[in-house]
Amino acid sequence: KNEVEQSPQNLTAQEGEFITINCSYSVGISALHWLQQHPGGGIVSLFMLSSGKKKHGRLIATINIQEKHSSLHITASHPRDSAVYICAVTSGTYKYIFGTGTRLKVLA
């Protein structure tokens, strides 16, 4: 069992829909990261969280430390949001521990 689990693995949505991607982890963490990778593109950091909630544009990330769970929400989704969204944690060391990613496709 991976230390970081994401769900769903694949997600197809219609443009405008509200999207939620979940991440659960089984280790103590110093921070949780949400990352994005567009097809053929590099990995881009979206959020780094250690508590509470962060918002950037249409993206919102929340974390519940007690439940070891984080969610990434996309409001008013758009086809350009189509990408792989990856959850990763840092736990006592500098290295990232990654989830398997969620492949999102938003249809026009």
Add this chain to the structure above:
Amino acid sequence: EAGVTQFPSHSVIEKGQTVTLRCDPISGHDNLYWYRRVMGKEIKFLLHFVKESKQDESGMPNNRFLAERTGGTYSTLKVQPAELEDSGVYFCASSQTSNEQFFGPGTRLTVL
């Protein structure tokens, strides 16, 4: 400010050959990391440099992999001899502190 760059973007080699991947971190970043994603799996840590020193190489799969960072600037990752299971995407990342890492575009390695 230039981001993390990696070279080459793609490499196709035959089993038994040698390949060297290069990573140029963001200028001034002392921390440099190598990661790898093999088909269908999550990205996994390979090793971490602080300047020219290997801080953690616990993720290196075996002794066919050799990473260097002479002078504490760019880093190379050599695979010799390459095996089929080494195919994947190799990512490099750098950071100034222990927090947010900045990733390169990756090198896609295919071993035939």
